[in-house]
Amino acid sequence: MTDGRWLELAEGVHARRYEELDLTTGLVVGGERCLVIDSRGDVDQGTEFAAAIREITPLPWSVVYTHAHFDHCFGTTPFLPCDVWAQEGCVAELAAHGERARRRRIETYRAEGKPHISDALERTVITPPGRLVTERAEIDLGGRVVALVYPGLAHTDHDLVVHVPDAGVVFAGDTVEHGPSGFTADSFGTDTHLAAWAAALGEILALRPETVVPGHGDPVDAGFVVRHRDGLHRLVTLKTAVAAGEMTEEEAVAMSPYPADVTHAALGTP
Numbered sequence: 001m002t003d004g005r006w007l008e009l010a011e012g013v014h015a016r017r018y019e020e021l022d023l024t025t026g027l028v029v030g031g032e033r034c035l036v037i038d039s040r041g042d043v044d045q046g047t048e049f050a051a052a053i054r055e056i057t058p059l060p061w062s063v064v065y066t067h068a069h070f071d072h073c074f075g076t077t078p079f080l081p082c083d084v085w086a087q088e089g090c091v092a093e094l095a096a097h098g099e100r101a102r103r104r105r106i107e108t109y110r111a112e113g114k115p116h117i118s119d120a121l122e123r124t125v126i127t128p129p130g131r132l133v134t135e136r137a138e139i140d141l142g143g144r145v146v147a148l149v150y151p152g153l154a155h156t157d158h159d160l161v162v163h164v165p166d167a168g169v170v171f172a173g174d175t176v177e178h179g180p181s182g183f184t185a186d187s188f189g190t191d192t193h194l195a196a197w198a199a200a201l202g203e204i205l206a207l208r209p210e211t212v213v214p215g216h217g218d219p220v221d222a223g224f225v226v227r228h229r230d231g232l233h234r235l236v237t238l239k240t241a242v243a244a245g246e247m248t249e250e251e252a253v254a255m256s257p258y259p260a261d262v263t264h265a266a267l268g269t270p
Contacts, residue, residue: 013169035162039075065085065090070105090160106121148161149207170204174214192269238267
C-alpha cells in the first residue's frame with residue numbers, strides 16, 4: 001500500500017489510508033466547508049494530511065477527533081486556526097495522559113529505528129478540542145449535514161463516530177478496526193470497556209451505514225460490524241467464565257473466535 005492514498009467513498013466523502021499503523025483518516029466536503037476526521041500522529045504527518053486535503057478542496061475546515069489516542073489527534077497544529085470537535089471525555093484524557101503518551105511514543109519510535117517520527121513528535125504540540133459533544137451534534141457543511149455521535153463506552157470512554165447520512169458512510173475511529181482478524185491486540189487497552197463495546201457497535205449499525213470506515217484498515221460493510229459485534233459478545237462470555245473459575249484463560253483462548261494475542265489482550269481489559 002502506498003503511504004497516503006485517497007479512497008473516494010461517495011461524492012465529497014473520502015478516506016485516506018496510510019502505511020504507518022495502517023491508519024485511516026477521513027474528509028467530508030460540503031458546499032461551504034469541509035470536515036477532517038482525525039489529524040494523524042505528529043506535526044509532520046498532520047502537515048502532509050493538510051496538504052493532501054488542499055489538493056481536493058480549498059474550503060475552510062474543522063477537525064474532529066474520534067478519540068484521544070496519539071495517532072488520531074496529535075497532528076492538528078497545521079490545521080489551526082479552526083474548530084476542533086471531540087466527545088467531552090477527550091479533554092480529560094488528553095490532559096491526564098497526552099503528554100505521557102507523546103513521550104512514550106518518542107521513545108518507542110526511536111527504539112524502532114524511526115528517528116524521523118520521533119523527531120517530529122519532539123516538535124509536536126497537542127491541541128485539545130474546543131467544541132465538545134456529549135451525545136450528539138450536527139455540523140452543517142453547506143448542503144450536507146454531518147452528525148457526530150457518541151456510541152457509548154467502547155475502545156475508550158470517549159469514542160466519537162461521524163455519520164454522513166446522505167452518503168451512507170460512518171467514520172468509526174477505533175470503535176471499528178479492520179486488522180487481519182478484525183481486532184488486533186492493540187485494540188484492547190487499559191481504557192477499553194469490553195462489556196459495553198458490542199452495544200456501541202449496535203449504535204453504529206442503527207445508523208444503517210452502507211460503508212463503515214475503521215480507524216485502522218480498509219473500509220468495511222455493515223456485515224463486518226455485525227460479525228465483530230458478535231465476536232465481542234463471545235469475548236465477554238469467555239471473560240465472565242474465566243472470572244467465575246469455570247474455565248482457565250488458556251481454555252478461553254482455545255474457544256475464542258480471535259487469535260491468542262487478541263484474546264489475551266481482551267481478557268486482560270478492566
